[in-house]
Amino acid sequence: MELYDELIAADGSPRAHASVLIDSLNRLGHERLVASAKRRDAIFVQQGITFDTYGPDGERDRPFPLDLIPRLIPSREWEELERGIRQRVLALNRFIADVYDAGEILSDGVVPWELAVTRAGFTREAHGIKPPGGVWCHVSGCDLVRDAGGTWRALEDNVRVPSGISYVLENRAAMSRLVPELFTDYAVRPVGDYPEQLLAALRALAPGGGTPTVVVWTPGPANSAYFEHAFLARRMGVELVQGGDLVVRDATCYLRTTTGLARVDAIYRRVDDAFIDPLALRPDSLLGVPGLMRAFREGNVAIANAPGTGVADDKAIYHYVPEMIRYYLGEEPLIANVPTYLLSDPEQRAEVLANLDKLVVKPTGESGGAGVFVGPTSGEREVEELRRLVELEPSRWIAQETVWLSTMPTMSHEGPVAPRHVDLRPFAIYGDDVWVVPGGLTRVAMQKGSMIVNSSRGGGSKDTWVLAADGARQHPEAPAFDPPTLPGMRQVGWTEQQRQQQQAGPTGSARGRR
Amino acid sequence: MLARIANDLYWLGRHLVRAEHTARMLDALFQAELDHWSEHPSSVRISWRSIPLLMGASPGEAEVVEDDARETVTRQLTTDERNAVSIVSCVSAAREEARTLRDTISTEMWESLNTFFLELQKPDLGGRPRTGPHSVYAFVRERCALFWGLSLSTMQRDEARSFLVAGGRVEAADMVLRMLRVALPPVRPADDATKELPRRDGNALALLRAVGGLQAFMRSQAAPPNAEPVAHFLLVEADFPESVAASAEALHRSLARADRDPQASPPVLRLRRLLADLELRRHSTVPYDELPAAFREIQQELGLVEREIDAHYFFREAAPEGSLVVQ
Numbered sequence: 001m002e003l004y005d006e007l008i009a010a011d012g013s014p015r016a017h018a019s020v021l022i023d024s025l026n027r028l029g030h031e032r033l034v035a036s037a038k039r040r041d042a043i044f045v046q047q048g049i050t051f052d053t054y055g056p057d058g059e060r061d062r063p064f065p066l067d068l069i070p071r072l073i074p075s076r077e078w079e080e081l082e083r084g085i086r087q088r089v090l091a092l093n094r095f096i097a098d099v100y101d102a103g104e105i106l107s108d109g110v111v112p113w114e115l116a117v118t119r120a121g122f123t124r125e126a127h128g129i130k131p132p133g134g135v136w137c138h139v140s141g142c143d144l145v146r147d148a149g150g151t152w153r154a155l156e157d158n159v160r161v162p163s164g165i166s167y168v169l170e171n172r173a174a175m176s177r178l179v180p181e182l183f184t185d186y187a188v189r190p191v192g193d194y195p196e197q198l199l200a201a202l203r204a205l206a207p208g209g210g211t212p213t214v215v216v217w218t219p220g221p222a223n224s225a226y227f228e229h230a231f232l233a234r235r236m237g238v239e240l241v242q243g244g245d246l247v248v249r250d251a252t253c254y255l256r257t258t259t260g261l262a263r264v265d266a267i268y269r270r271v272d273d274a275f276i277d278p279l280a281l282r283p284d285s286l287l288g289v290p291g292l293m294r295a296f297r298e299g300n301v302a303i304a305n306a307p308g309t310g311v312a313d314d315k316a317i318y319h320y321v322p323e324m325i326r327y328y329l330g331e332e333p334l335i336a337n338v339p340t341y342l343l344s345d346p347e348q349r350a351e352v353l354a355n356l357d358k359l360v361v362k363p364t365g366e367s368g369g370a371g372v373f374v375g376p377t378s379g380e381r382e383v384e385e386l387r388r389l390v391e392l393e394p395s396r397w398i399a400q401e402t403v404w405l406s407t408m409p410t411m412s413h414e415g416p417v418a419p420r421h422v423d424l425r426p427f428a429i430y431g432d433d434v435w436v437v438p439g440g441l442t443r444v445a446m447q448k449g450s451m452i453v454n455s456s457r458g459g460g461s462k463d464t465w466v467l468a469a470d471g472a473r474q475h476p477e478a479p480a481f482d483p484p485t486l487p488g489m490r491q492v493g494w495t496e497q498q499r500q501q502q503q504a505g506p507t508g509s510a511r512g513r514r
Numbered sequence: 515m516l517a518r519i520a521n522d523l524y525w526l527g528r529h530l531v532r533a534e535h536t537a538r539m540l541d542a543l544f545q546a547e548l549d550h551w552s553e554h555p556s557s558v559r560i561s562w563r564s565i566p567l568l569m570g571a572s573p574g575e576a577e578v579v580e581d582d583a584r585e586t587v588t589r590q591l592t593t594d595e596r597n598a599v600s601i602v603s604c605v606s607a608a609r610e611e612a613r614t615l616r617d618t619i620s621t622e623m624w625e626s627l628n629t630f631f632l633e634l635q636k637p638d639l640g641g642r643p644r645t646g647p648h649s650v651y652a653f654v655r656e657r658c659a660l661f662w663g664l665s666l667s668t669m670q671r672d673e674a675r676s677f678l679v680a681g682g683r684v685e686a687a688d689m690v691l692r693m694l695r696v697a698l699p700p701v702r703p704a705d706d707a708t709k710e711l712p713r714r715d716g717n718a719l720a721l722l723r724a725v726g727g728l729q730a731f732m733r734s735q736a737a738p739p740n741a742e743p744v745a746h747f748l749l750v751e752a753d754f755p756e757s758v759a760a761s762a763e764a765l766h767r768s769l770a771r772a773d774r775d776p777q778a779s780p781p782v783l784r785l786r787r788l789l790a791d792l793e794l795r796r797h798s799t800v801p802y803d804e805l806p807a808a809f810r811e812i813q814q815e816l817g818l819v820e821r822e823i824d825a826h827y828f829f830r831e832a833a834p835e836g837s838l839v840v841q
Binding site: 039173176177180196200211234235236237483484485486487488489490491492 | 521525532544545564567568569570572598599647648649692695696700729731732733734735736738739806810813817820835
């Protein structure tokens with residue numbers, strides 16, 4: 001089977017944009033890379049950039065696995081992707097706004113209404129709400145992959161609480177400290193201004209005047225993405241709050257502070273839709289804030305992402321995203337979907353059930369790779385078990401053609417460098433317009449042949465470099481202005497003469513230093 | 515207390531703070547350089563060639579540094595023992611002073627500083643700034659913090675400690691002023707004056723990182739980290755410990771405590787005038803274009819305070835001025 005490697009062409013020679021990187025890696029040598037990898041783990045553990053793995057032999061506080069060989073995306077390729085992502089986010093946002101309003105796309109039959117309203121993410125309580133600027137999904141992350149031909153495809157959309165951006169920023173910081181040599185010959189577009197972009201977008205949402213109070217709302221320190229929540233709050237310089245810190249009075253949201261209640265204008269929430277408000281949504285939610293949905297509906301507080309966005313990242317809705325792009329934007333999709341089959345459709349179902357061993361089957365309402373079944377790497381018994389589950393409740397499942405993900409040379413567990421499968425999660429912020437972080441989180445499957453990239457299941461990551469237009473590094477020119485002449489630094493110390501005379505001593509006895 | 519001992523304590527404080535600020539500054543510059551991207555508005559314009567100027571070299575001398583500016587400057591400022599302002603030289607000098615003062619400072623302070631010095635003498639240090647500068651600078655920061663922390667918990671709060679802290683604060687105020695003067699463009703480009711300021715200003719961000727104040731700024735200021743608010747923050751913010759005003763305030767507290775008669779003490783009185791000036795600036799909006807002149811005046815005034823300190827407490831002429839030696 002033919003695979004697509006992003007650095008090395010089929011004939012074994014480096015691709016044009018990668019030859020410099022490969023030279024630098026060779027100069028660095030394998031030993032240096034291994035040594036840097038050891039230092040990386042020590043630094044990550046020290047800084048607390050860790051995650052927990054799940055399962056029977058799950059570990060706590062493992063250093064986040066960053067592979068030191070970066071992934072390169074040439075500038076022209078990225079521009080294309082950026083346009084494609086923007087288009088997708090715009091269409092998804094229009095879809096959410098439409099579903100909770102007139103539902104035109106449903107009445108026009110482009111997306112079946114019975115499918116939309118039965119999705120787990122469909123939130124009836126959001127109906128009729130008009131969020132500021134008509135934006136619902138302020139932060140999104142589409143998962144992209146490259147197939148065996150090297151073509152980029154969208155694999156799924158995350159418009160609820162996509163996580164991973166903190167690793168993008170931390171990976172870049174770590175890379176620049178561990179292997180600064182690799183940056184010497186490339187102009188890499190920086191990713192560090194994500195927190196500023198997010199803060200500006202959140203402030204713009206706030207209903208009140210003056211300087212708006214923005215908070216990051218986390219489910220709490222036990223959440224697996226708590227590191228990221230704290231990271232974003234710290235970098236934006238805003239408060240990190242839990243449900244108990246917030247209170248709603250008269251449909252207005254407040255923070256409990258030592259100096260009394262303080263008005264909150266915008267909430268970047270990392271709590272799942274269903275848990276936001278026990279009065280309006282799941283009544284058993286201990287994380288939520290009673291009355292928050294009402295405050296949101298009345299426009300007294302902005303919530304990003306708006307409650308209800310989950311309807312758009314359902315995997316059955318994914319199938320219709322290309323149609324949405326045509327319907328709302330009148331454009332052809334720039335990034336194609338992976339061919340998908342809806343198992344609620346009897347014809348498609350029969351087809352899929354006959355070919356289970358060749359397809360990937362996913363539960364629709366889940367995220368993070370949970371419950372995904374990969375046909376070509378599964379055994380007979382698993383296939384039979386899945387067949388039973390699908391027949392029991394077909395609308396819970398979709399099937400996709402297996403995509404043989406592209407590969408990147410990777411240092412697997414300090415062993416030799418070998419190709420491993422990768423995907424890409426770029427992050428977009430929808431403020432005045434859609435802004436996409438150059439690059440995103442590249443996840444890599446560390447096991448040979450595996451296509452499971454999720455870090456909770458042993459996947460690693462790579463720093464993703466979007467190269468600047470000319471690719472080559474611009475050495476900084478002379479300063480743009482002439483600094484003034486400063487006074488000299490004042491200095492004091494022993495004079496050599498003083499020291500010699502002291503050392504000689506009165507009787508010539510050696511007064512050794514202690 | 516003997517004037518000589520007080521002078522040694524004062525310079526012990528100065529040398530350690532100089533080493534710490536230099537380490538932070540170089541680390542921030544490395545970071546900024548990697549963020550550099552020519553087409554991006556946030557690209558950092560400050561270059562390695564500005565650093566000799568910052569450390570007091572005259573523009574003629576600084577011209578010598580050419581293509582490998584980064585390597586030359588880092589070496590000169592990190593490991594070069596011939597340069598009195600390099601980190602290694604500052605720590606060596608501080609250690610010599612501490613050795614002289616072993617009966618005055620606590621044993622724990624001496625031991626932590628001596629370990630610091632010995633660690634920097636290890637032969638593999640020379641290669642590290644080139645490949646992994648961060649580890650060296652992080653080490654310097656940590657060791658300096660350890661020393662000051664031990665001084666807080668193990669040293670009597672007497673005259674001796676006052677001179678130690680006074681030296682540290684003079685140096686901090688001086689270094690931050692130097693960075694402000696070199697990193698911020700003297701005038702806002704004319705065509706930018708009417709435009710909305712960018713969300714992100716590479717120079718200003720690098721400056722905040724160089725002083726270790728990025729987080730403090732983000733938490734306390736509503737404005738985005740641009741040149742103007744950052745300059746204001748680093749110059750007059752009362753609650754950020756490394757701002758010029760906060761350092762001057764701490765210097766004043768130390769001197770007032772050590773001085774027998776602060777009301778009649780020339781350095782204290784001169785310092786009070788400087789503090790009043792900074793206080794005034796805190797409450798007024800200085801137009802951006804007038805900032806360079808303000809920085810210059812404040813640094814001159816601080817230099818005069820230093821002279822008064824030397825004359826009044828140490829019976830000395832002002833310490834000589836030197837600069838980074840450019841080879």
